[in-house]
Structures are given as C-alpha cells and as structure tokens.
Amino acid sequence: MPDTALLDQTRSLIRQARSIVVLSGAGMSAESGIATFRQASTGLWSRYSPQDLATPEAWRNDPALVWGWYLWRMAAVRAAQPNAGHLALAKAAENRPLVVVTQNVDDLHERAGSREVLHLHGELFAHRCFACARRCSEVPIPAVDDEPAHVDPPRCTHCGGRIRPGVVWFGENLPEAPFRAAVEASQSCDLMLVVGTAGVVHPAAALPSLARQHGASIVEINPQQTELSTLADVCLRGGAAQVLPKLFDASPEQLG
Template structure:
C-alpha cells in the first residue's frame, strides 16, 4: 500500500495505537537485546543475564550489565520516529503508545502515558519485597563495559534492588498488559513499528486490533509475512516522520 494511502488512513483515524519494539530505539543507537554484545560483555549471553535466577546467582554481574544499558539510554536521544509518534497527539483525537522497549525515549520525545509492556530501566525495585527504589540519574558512577557493580539495598527489607524490567520466565505487568489489550481492541488504526510481531504474548496486540476491525500497519526494514488484512510498510522506523508529514503537513 502506498505511503500516501496510509497517510489517508491516519488522517481519518480517531484512535491510533502505536506499538513499538527494539527497532525504534535502535535508530537512537541503543543495541537491541538480541544484538551481539561488544567489548567485555561479549563474553556473556544476554538471555543468561535476564532471569531472576541469574541475578540471585551473581547480582553484581547482572546489575552491572543493566546499569551499563541504562548508561547507553542516558547517552541516547529520541530519534525521528519517537518525535513523529509524539507529534500524533497534535493531530489525532486519541493516540496511545504501547512499547516493548524499557527506555524512556518515547517520554523524552513528548509522548504521554506510555504503556510499558516490558517494564522500564527507570523503575528498579526490590527482588524480595517489590518495594520501588528511586535511582539518581547522574551517570558518573555507572559502570564501564563488562564491570560488575553491587546493587543497592532495599530500604524496607534490605534485599537487593533489581532492574524494573520483565525477565525471561516472568509475566508481563498485569496493568500494562490489560491497558494494551484494551487500547488494541478499541482503536481504528494500529501501527506495529520496529518489531517482528512474532513474540507472544505481545504479538497478540495487532491480532486483537484486527479482530476488532482496525486497520493494522506493520513498519519494519525487513519484510515478513502478514495476512491479507494487514498492511506492510517496508522501511526504518523513521519513515513515520514522512508519514506524519504526508498526512498533516
């Protein structure tokens, strides 16, 4: 489907859901979770650092890696895709942003009330009692590549503070998942950007939108199979800037 036709759908939409994956943040220089690690971190498999068992076995290693990832986010800036998605709020009666990313680039671009399906690097909590932990943003004490870092302790129970992200084997946050399903079921236009759409349960969202009668548009640089009811727009996430400009000038 031509970009101009998708722009027309955007002009006519009342409720637009934008569902984003790692491909959006990658354009800001943030490595995707499945990218090969570089430097000293290349000795480790990300999947083996992203479980509660791994954290309990070696808290310093896991905390150091996630703090290194947080440093990468602090150093990054929102890209054209983040800015275009945030701009939708000026043109669309109801925009909803749902993301699998754990950074804050959507918020820094100006998007409001972002639904984080996989948690956030900005929301660490105690691994034992779940008490929220407030982190300071200065990066002067963040670790270099491959450096272990002792996690802070919980003010309530003295347990270790863990990253506020969803690890392998964990459920998605119930409130975020419920909000995402509701938005997908109530929208008339659904964009899936920078995600392959094959990892469940998150991949259920475009299916929910389709089942409710919404148009679904996938934006990705690598083409993958979609049903005859869906639209595929091949290109980087930043093509959203061209799409928004085409729709609204």
C-alpha cells in the first residue's frame, strides 16, 4: 500500500482538479479475475496466438474457432464482478466531472455504475455484422467452461453475414468517436489517473503525455513500474481495488 504522504498528495490533486480523466487498463479488470493478455504465465496470449484468434484474417479462416473463443471470454466476463476500484470511480463521478477512458473491452465500469466510459479498443458485447457492420442484438452467452469450443457465429438478419464481437482486432483502426473524445478529454483535464496499464499499447499509451503537455498532473496506480512511471507526478504502488477507494473515501465536501 502506498504511504500516507503519497495518498494525501493525490487527494490534494483530486480536490484541486476541475476535470479528471481515468485511463484504465487490463490490470484493473484482472483484479476482478479477468485474464490479461500479456502476463507471462497466465496471460491469454501465453496459451493462444493473436494471429489465430484476434485478426480479420483469423475470422475469415476459421470463424467458428474465433467466435467460440470470444464466447468463452464473454462468459468469463459475465461471471466476473466489478471490484472496489470500479465502484470507487463510479461513486466519485457522482460528485465531480470524471471521464473513464478504458483499454478494456469488458463492461465492468458500466456495471459498477460509471456512465461516461470511452472504450478505445471496442466492446466485447457490442456485436456487429462482419459484412455490413450493422449492430446486432444480444446473443446467448453460455456458462463458463474450462476451454473454448468451436461455435458457428450467428447470422445478420439484414444481410446474412456472420456476427462478430465488437472488439478491435490487430490490424484494425480504433473506433474514431471514442478515441476523438478521449483525446479531447485528455487535453482539457486537470488530472489523469493511469490505472492498471503498462503503457505499451499505442495510441492509448500516448494519452498521458498529451494530458501532461496540456498542463494536467499525472498519477499512476499500478503495483509495478511501467513505461509511464517516469511521466507521473505521483506513483502509487498498489492495485486499483486497493488504492482507488482510499483516494475517494472523503466526503464530497472534503473533495470539493
């Protein structure tokens, strides 16, 4: 747990800030039990190949493999619950301008109660047609299983194309509207909290530098040092579920 002086320094920055942006990454969802991609021993890419599962080419080659794997991920996300960090941010946003910019494709921020959430890498449950890009209604999610299975994806009711998950695959562009809004929020905020991200995936990793260039203070919340640590004004070594409730545990009057 970070020492009291660093926590107090961050609380002071929160009190002074007129606008806060939170950039959240995979580490935040990991505290709810959702596997990350890059962790060496347990990350999803230690067991599965990105080229086989997360590219447009993989979808064209074997859509049943890809869709089955994403159904498996959807089931795991549905079984997970928002952690104390998600809940603290949602509560904090009730009393101050606070935007969550997330690299995560899960819906844990929304289920915790956050209303202003920008998904830079898409949304796992925002299904759409691979052929015509029309949004699709909710699809049945199976119970969590030990391993993914081959499942034929459903068909679009408009054109008959295959329905795909709403995530950004390798080789695809970020969704334009959320990224543009994230850039604008980063340029106008007074404080950015960088939570649970290693700062290696671009262009999201450039947002803290952009915020800093426009005068914002940067606070990193992560158990480990990252590529963004040298940029931060304060580094709080701990997880989101541990640290965020302590930053926002004061009353609205105390926090301004």
